[in-house]
Amino acid sequence: MxxxxxxxxxxxxxxxxxxxxxxxxxxxxxxxxxxxxVDIVRCVECGAVVLGATLPPSMYTDADWDxxxxxxxxxxxxADTLVQTGFGRGARMLDVGCGxxxxxxxxxxxxxxxxxxxxPSIAAARxxxxxxxxxxxxxxxxxxxxxxxxxxxxxxxxxxxxxxxxEFLAAARRRLSPDGVLVLTTPDAxxxxxxxxxxxxxxxxxxxxxxxLVNADGFERLLREAGFHAKVWNVGPSLRAVAAHHPGPLExxxxxxxxxxxxxxxxxxxxxxxxxxxxxxxxxxATRRLKWAMSENMLDRASAGLPALxxxxxxxxxxxxxxxxxxxxxxDVPAVLTIIFFNLxxxxxxxxxxxxxxxxxxxxxxxxGAAQFERHGLYQDPETPTVEALARxxxxxAFARFAPEKVDAVxxxxxxxxxxxxxxxxxxxxxxARVQAELAVQRSLVKRTYRRARAIAGTMKRRLQNGVKSxxxxx
Ligand SMILES: [Zn+2]
Numbered sequence: 462m463x464x465x466x467x468x469x470x471x472x473x474x475x476x477x478x479x480x481x482x483x484x485x486x487x488x489x490x491x492x493x494x495x496x497x498x499v500d501i502v503r504c505v506e507c508g509a510v511v512l513g514a515t516l517p518p519s520m521y522t523d524a525d526w527d528x529x530x531x532x533x534x535x536x537x538x539x540a541d542t543l544v545q546t547g548f549g550r551g552a553r554m555l556d557v558g559c560g561x562x563x564x565x566x567x568x569x570x571x572x573x574x575x576x577x578x579x580x581p582s583i584a585a586a587r588x589x590x591x592x593x594x595x596x597x598x599x600x601x602x603x604x605x606x607x608x609x610x611x612x613x614x615x616x617x618x619x620x621x622x623x624x625x626x627x628e629f630l631a632a633a634r635r636r637l638s639p640d641g642v643l644v645l646t647t648p649d650a651x652x653x654x655x656x657x658x659x660x661x662x663x664x665x666x667x668x669x670x671x672x673x674l675v676n677a678d679g680f681e682r683l684l685r686e687a688g689f690h691a692k693v694w695n696v697g698p699s700l701r702a703v704a705a706h707h708p709g710p711l712e713x714x715x716x717x718x719x720x721x722x723x724x725x726x727x728x729x730x731x732x733x734x735x736x737x738x739x740x741x742x743x744x745x746x747a748t749r750r751l752k753w754a755m756s757e758n759m760l761d762r763a764s765a766g767l768p769a770l771x772x773x774x775x776x777x778x779x780x781x782x783x784x785x786x787x788x789x790x791x792x793d794v795p796a797v798l799t800i801i802f803f804n805l806x807x808x809x810x811x812x813x814x815x816x817x818x819x820x821x822x823x824x825x826x827x828x829x830g831a832a833q834f835e836r837h838g839l840y841q842d843p844e845t846p847t848v849e850a851l852a853r854x855x856x857x858x859a860f861a862r863f864a865p866e867k868v869d870a871v872x873x874x875x876x877x878x879x880x881x882x883x884x885x886x887x888x889x890x891x892x893x894a895r896v897q898a899e900l901a902v903q904r905s906l907v908k909r910t911y912r913r914a915r916a917i918a919g920t921m922k923r924r925l926q927n928g929v930k931s932x933x934x935x936x
Pocket of ligand 1: 475476477478479480504505506507508509
């Protein structure tokens with residue numbers, strides 16, 4: 462897909478604020494499934510970005526969902542969003558457009574919330590079976606007419622897919638209990654600028670899947686006009702909103718709230734253990750367990766998960782975590798290996814204190830990241846390119862300890878990687894600085910060791926001479 466930033470004007474009715482007039486065209490994008498370019502338009506009234514030409518959701522295949530379950534589902538971000546609502550234990554939850562159902566599953570695990578998911582996709586059918594959830598194959602329409610009202614109505618990355626968001630919000634409002642909260646997440650329209658890196662912009666736009674994007678002000682206005690009191694905030698290029706019938710429930714909202722990493726590790730543990738051998742879920746959860754444990758330096762917990770991770774990776778891709786060399790140079794490997802081998806490298810290097818074994822893992826991670834780019838002509842998720850750059854930086858750090866002559870070549874690859882989007886200037890500069898510092902430390906270590914060796918040799922020589930003189934050695 463190629464995107465071109467342009468100026469111009471397009472007549473269009475904004476689906477967010479209903480402003481109907483000449484709107485500002487900001488970009489055009491070339492998509493493989495349409496002959497003409499797709500316009501990206503910004504509403505002059507509310508700042509929403511309006512995208513045309515949506516594809517039917519059936520475009521997603523089982524393989525796409527595997528990739529989601531295995532790697533790209535932001536399970537920790539979903540958990541944080543639940544925590545941020547500040548809602549107590551035991552709530553009744555409705556997840557509209559629940560997809561695979563991670564939010565329902567996390568809510569059950571973290572807060573003992575129980576609920577229903579609505580989603581017509583194949584992902585939902587899989588989540589129902591694989592996570593054991595009450596997921597029904599519909600949406601928030603008249604066909605779904607339960608007796609009860611829900612304490613938490615959750616709908617993540619859904620509203621931007623809906624042609625009439627006002628109708629959607631009215632339907633949610635009717636099913637919300639008097640003190641309940643409606644929790645929404647959606648990409649931020651203000652992230653659509655020429656300054657946003659493509660790896661961020663690509664999923665934000667999701668041309669073909671998204672009808673529109675709102676910015677924070679537009680989102681608040683949309684919710685207010687639908688009869689809600691609302692709090693809206695940013696998390697990176699994404700927006701969070703909690704809305705309620707009255708301001709009371711908003712007092713418990715904590716935009717800075719985060720899930721304790723230990724809880725995430727426990728969740729990943731439970732899910733990795735319950736998943737079918739060889740499944741995307743088994744590998745995805747064992748991978749997340751390692752990543753999360755390493756993010757908090759829980760080295761023992763990370764190590765404890767390695768046997769399960771090893772089996773999951775062998776079962777699914779016949780790749781052995783103990784044989785990172787077998788991955789290097791292969792282009793047919795899944796991107797999840799970038800994350801697995803990077804974290805494994807950290808563990809080998811810092812926990813087991815083996816720069817050699819660490820380097821082998823970092824090389825595998827960097828190679829698997831580059832393979833994703835080579836295979837698809839782009840990075841399909843924002844995590845892989847960043848981790849690929851980190852892996853190269855840590856490979857250079859490891860080499861600085863035992864093979865400093867190889868450092869320059871790795872740093873050159875770090876720069877080449879940045880040109881295709883693996884890491885930005887800031888990250889690469891930081892990694893280079895760390896490598897230079899490490900080289901300096903190693904050089905001074907070598908010097909110190911050399912000096913000490915010479916001093917010891919001198920002492921030995923003197924002792925020997927003294928020994929000879931005293932006749933000690935002659936005996
Ligand atoms: Zn508008």
